[in-house]
Amino acid sequence: MGSPTDEALMEGFRAGQLDAFEVLFARHSRRVHGFLARMVRDGPLAEDLLQTTFLSVIRARGRFEPGTRFAPWLLTIAANAARDALKHQRHIHAYVQERPRGKGEPADGSDAWEVRHQLEDALQQLPPEQREAVVLSKVEGWSFEEIAELRGISAGAARLRAHRGYERLRSLLGELETV
Known part of the structure; x- marks a missing residue:
């Protein structure tokens, strides 16, 4: 028999099987982190958003509907977290994107x-x-x-x-x- 599907693991997690969540995290954390790192281009922020994403999975587990594909659901949560973080960054650090290019940089x-x-x-x-x-x-x-x-x-x-x-x-x- 093979490994349980992500969807079966999520159903198990919804039913209280904490080890199912650990398997989901192990399967998807690298991919989600890579996605977040490319979205926000900030390693520490991507790490924080990874934690936020999986914390959101824990909080939203009761809203995961049977028949829903897990990976797109997970990446939706990650994308929303990245989008929120980028909006927040823009409001606080708008001047960063306007920085002049360094003339001393090698060309x-x-x-x-x-x-x-x-x-x-x-x-x-x-x-x-x-x-x-x-x-x-x-x-x-x-x-x-x-x-x-x-x-x-x-x-x-x-x-x-x-x-x-x-x-x-x-x-x-x-x-x-x-x-």
């Missing part, structure tokens, strides 16, 4: 880290819905149908969010090349 472009840093900066400039669609589709490998289910929108709307995100990224990254 040789040979460093892969620099390219990654520029991409991450550009991702942070996308609206949260577009960033989420881009990260889920390109980084996590989700289909537009899965993204649509996660967000409660049509697959076409998910595709449009991602497309607009890709276009905005091209524009932002193109601007960097001309600086």
